[in-house]
Amino acid sequence: MRAREILAELLERHGRTYAAEAGIRLRDTPQPLYQLLVLSHLLSARIRAQVAVAAARALFSHRLRTPRRMAGASWQERVDALGEGGYRRYDERTATQLEDGALLLLDAYGGDLRRLRGEAGGDREVLSTGLRRFPGIGPAGADIFLREVQTVWPETAPYLDAKALQGAEQLGLPTAPDELLRLAEGRDPAVLAAALVRGALDKG
The missing domain is CATH 1.10.340.30 (Hypothetical protein; domain 2)
Structure with a gap:
């Protein structure tokens, strides 16, 4: 499966910020x-x-x-x-x-x-x-x-920290933030980061 397809599947499954999950x-x-x-x-x-x-x-x-x-x-x-x-x-x-x-x-x-x-x-x-x-x-x-x-403080974006990049590596995705953002095709960087972190934490 190509990197773009892997990332699209990840965003489909896990494309939700933790703030949204907490009702914020x-x-x-x-x-x-x-x-x-x-x-x-x-x-x-x-x-x-x-x-x-x-x-x-x-x-x-x-x-x-x-x-x-x-x-x-x-x-x-x-x-x-x-x-x-x-x-x-x-x-x-x-x-x-x-x-x-x-x-x-x-x-x-x-x-x-x-x-x-x-x-x-x-x-x-x-x-x-x-x-x-x-x-x-x-x-x-x-x-x-x-x-x-x-999402609301754009001067901090894009912010893909070590945990998010760990998720990318585990999924066989690029670990360069610019490349991940390109593959995500305009998705909110906060959603991308949360999905990658869930990928790092999901033992399945």
Whole structure:
């Protein structure tokens, strides 16, 4: 099977961002950007992606969709919501980190990640460094956020990180981002990146 056909099949099966799977209607506004930060935090732990997505949906169903609501909830409320999503291995530590991260976002950026974007001035490395200030967001979490946010922050695109390129390699696809984008024929780079990551994670 040719590379173009493999990629078309991959996009057909897995062409959905993790934000969309978590029910986040991603826009360049404070609430969905914060929800993406929470999702990136959860996805970066050593836990199955499906569990992280379910935990994010549970948090949001408990109305913990903004940094103010996240910080205002009790620690036990956050633990319970994470447990409801099946996120039990790291629930206690993560509940604390979510509060600390929400407070940092409120204090440093008035609850609005677009201010961090403005500080970065289009520099992805500066943006990544800023993201890693948030508790629980390490290099992997920053990569996840940047992969997904490129839909609404075009200056970060195209962003195909090491995990996405690992998926490409495992599928016998080119590992040069420009070549992958050409083969994807205009598909959203965030969708392409998510599909490649799922390809890397899918043992089947």
